Amino acid sequence: MLGIFCSSCDPPDSLRGGASPPQRRQGEHVADRSDPERAETEEHGILDEERVDTSGIFLGGSTAQVDVTLPVPADDDDAIDEDFDETTGRGRIAANLGAPVHTDTAEAEIIEDVDDTAVHTTDIDDTDTHDADIEDAVEDALEDAVAAHESEPAAPASRIAVPVAQPVRAVEPSPVAFDVTLASKRLGELEVSREGADVLTADRLLDPHHVAKVEPEGFWQSALYRASGTLINVGDSKKARERKELSKRIAAPLTGGARFVPVLSRKGGVGKTTVTTLLGMALADARDDRVVAVDANPDRGTLAERIARTSGKTIRDLVRIKDDVVGYNDLSTIVARDETRLDVLASDADPRVSEAFGDDDYRAAAEVAAHYYSVVLTDTGTGIVHSVMSATLERADSLVVVAGLSIDEARLASETLTWLETNGYGERVRNAVVVLNTTRPGSPLVRADEVEAHFRTRVRSVIRMPYDSHIASGAAIGFHEINPATREAARQLAAAVVESLRVPATV
Template identity: 60%
Template structure:
């Protein structure tokens, strides 16, 4: 077979079949002949060597010259499977310097980013990134019908209403859809009082006006909204009237609420056999059970799980989230780790909410003014609730 003058002849090896040969050809600018049994095509012209080397480096298909004994022909390198459009990401297609880093969430880093026009863009710290990840979990899409989440306890004074408010605020603050908390406590509930500027309307008014609710505008006249966009439907302040709130009344409220909200929280009473509780549990998608840190409070919360299991609600109990709420300041002599360990053996997850003096006053709660550990705990609870609903 005739070859060109000054032909460079090299043999590709099994470990390096092409790169060394191609680089030599690109350097010499001369035709390259490869021995017959080498693992690359018979011959590669020097003017295409750089293209083949690039293909070998990047994994992209390329065309190479192959001079068979019968004459020159052009053939394609083996093609990989067709790629989906999703693989055309910024990270793959843009030069490293052209990829825009996300704007920091941390206030000081954001200010620095703003005043320098983005020239200085410091990455958020680990804690900030973790909070952003939790917020994304809370904001996950919920398809289909409204979901119902009762918040329960067998004992008053453990912070059930507080937990309902914190959970609702954490959900509403991170989600794009609507969240409502319904006070179904027959013993003069105080949920609306934890939210500034009550509307003056109650669950009883909503039931009475049900045939006049034709849109969210009508619904919004019956609720109180806070800074996080959480809507709260208050119970009657007269305990005698509140006690008359029945199973059918709760179902009527739920039927209206499901048209305008993706998530409906219910602050239940402490009476587990009260008529409203039956409807509440029938509609429940996820349970939150609140325990204090004392021995009797932990026992009552555990007995609530036992009652649920004994009354055909075993799946709800198993998938429940227990909140251990520390209402009082100072150190407790109870081994909270042991309390948590007990509940972890019975439910899906456990969340601790630390003592916060801003909550202990009993006044309206401003979510963004709470201590960071309190907000972190509320957001973790909210993320777990959303994940349980989506499971």
């Protein structure tokens, strides 16, 4: 082991004012110390059993030698390895001296001893002007120590003697700064600044100064807009705003599966099939989803005759191929489609065949229709006790009851509501819509206001359908060719039905 001292540095306190203690050669023993000295020696971990001769290394000046031996339990040879981290020690010394860390264990022990002594020597006097001489001396001593170590066996790993020139003073390693930025991100917060395609909307991307404004509806509103060079836009007229608001009510989304709405009547000739056709056209014209009207009249129905296009197929054909329908294309070959995109499923034209159409057939057809349509209208037969009525009512989400403006027709419609209430359909009656259909021209013989007031006490809403000569002729109905008042009434009926499906009545 090595001891390195500075000749120009102040001698240690133990040597000031006296002569240098005689040097001991290997094998010599130290005289007995007094008890205080022994206690102090043992306190610093210095034992008397073994000594290391450092007289061979002398750089000049006064020297002082302190022997330090780390205590090691006799029964544990690996304790020094547990208490002393060789790699960490070399790393700290190399960090202070700026020397690379050596991986050779034997050579590292010598370098560690020399470097530690050099550190303590330079700490004696921080203001010493001979730092350069000390560094040269350390390098020379290091070379001599390495050469001596190569010719001598390594010291036992369990005992390490470190000669120093001063009492050991702790030297804290210089802190090593690492420029590492740690950040934690929760699930869903990764790449917060990244935008999806759904944010690229027209409102965000289009420059309003270059977007052509929609011309307002209305005579003078449109004239002012054009005269000002599209600079003045006062908005639509009141009538146009009401029409657009009504279209919005009809097109309101319906959540869930298909909704079934049967159209009922206790008396024939009140316009039940006509009301079904107008309601279906108004819904299909304003909505984006599919709407179908099913003719479930056990007698010969005429629903398919109220539209201009026919397919030649009937509901019987659908029941026959119901297990083979795998898509809308299979269904489209059976239904007939109107210009408003209303699909119609016709009944059998032969009364002798149609008499066999019953509840099971309707359920099979309704099951297929429920997969491809959002609204299913059912034109039932006259009365409420025929063979298909039971299956029709059990799937009903809302009801439309058609009444005429006569005393007997009004009574029959009111009795129909009573029958439904007494047979377990009271909630559907409160949510139903009654249509007062005018089938004859001129003023009705009864007071329509009184009839309307009566039904308003029992159902959700009441709609009046005016007389239309085009409809009364029995020809195919063109929705955009009928009287505007009739078309408006049909749209009001469609809005009332959609609202009954969206928000059921609570009264």
